[in-house]
Amino acid sequence: MADAYNVKDYQVTGAPSWAESLLFVITAESPGDAVPTQDQVRPMLQALLGERFQLKVHHTTKELPVYRLIQSKKSRAFKSADPGETFSWNLTPGPGGTLRSKATKESIGDFVQLVGVSTDRPVIDRTGIIGDIDYDILIAQPEGKGPDEVNRTIVYAVIDQLGLKLEPAKDPIDMLVVDSVEKPSEN
Numbered sequence: 228m229a230d231a232y233n234v235k236d237y238q239v240t241g242a243p244s245w246a247e248s249l250l251f252v253i254t255a256e257s258p259g260d261a262v263p264t265q266d267q268v269r270p271m272l273q274a275l276l277g278e279r280f281q282l283k284v285h286h287t288t289k290e291l292p293v294y295r296l297i298q299s300k301k302s303r304a305f306k307s308a309d310p311g312e313t314f315s316w317n318l319t320p321g322p323g324g325t326l327r328s329k330a331t332k333e334s335i336g337d338f339v340q341l342v343g344v345s346t347d348r349p350v351i352d353r354t355g356i357i358g359d360i361d362y363d364i365l366i367a368q369p370e371g372k373g374p375d376e377v378n379r380t381i382v383y384a385v386i387d388q389l390g391l392k393l394e395p396a397k398d399p400i401d402m403l404v405v406d407s408v409e410k411p412s413e414n
Contacts, residue, residue, distance in 0.1 A: 242405045283406040284405055287336070291348070307359070316329070330363075333359060335368055
């Protein structure tokens with residue numbers, strides 16, 4: 228559902244418990260010979276979910292705890308991309324057992340999504356940056372290898388080296404509410 232409606236999992240509410248645990252294999256073909264884009268696939272997937280799962284949804288807004296990503300100081304490690312650059316991202320070994328994360332011409336939206344993966348709540352872009360960015364940071368290898376420790380290490384690197392700050396707040400978030408959905412019958 229999240230992919231079909233271009234939302235994050237936390238934005239879907241009202242789904243039955245089986246929707247989290249059951250997996251379904253969906254095989255479908257798109258019209259024509261060209262490989263469709265994600266934006267072209269979404270309406271097809273929505274129609275398929277409506278037909279096979281009797282899915283009915285509506286959108287609403289809910290105020291949720293978020294982090295606002297803001298610039299707290301200027302950093303040479305974080306800047307606007309030059310127009311002639313091409314996108315690249317590499318994660319390579321750095322000095323002293325660190326990992327070096329370097330990107331060129333990455334969209335600020337993609338960067339905010341990456342930061343959001345390492346936090347406990349949605350991250351909203353309030354940097355004021357428009358367009359693509361370059362960044363180059365060193366991420367310390369965490370003492371513990373648990374996911375929480377890895378996530379904290381990534382967030383600290385973003386904050387310390389890129390001059391950014393995660394400010395706790397509450398913001399209205401678009402939510403996808405499941406009105407009804409049924410388990411599909413077998414083919």
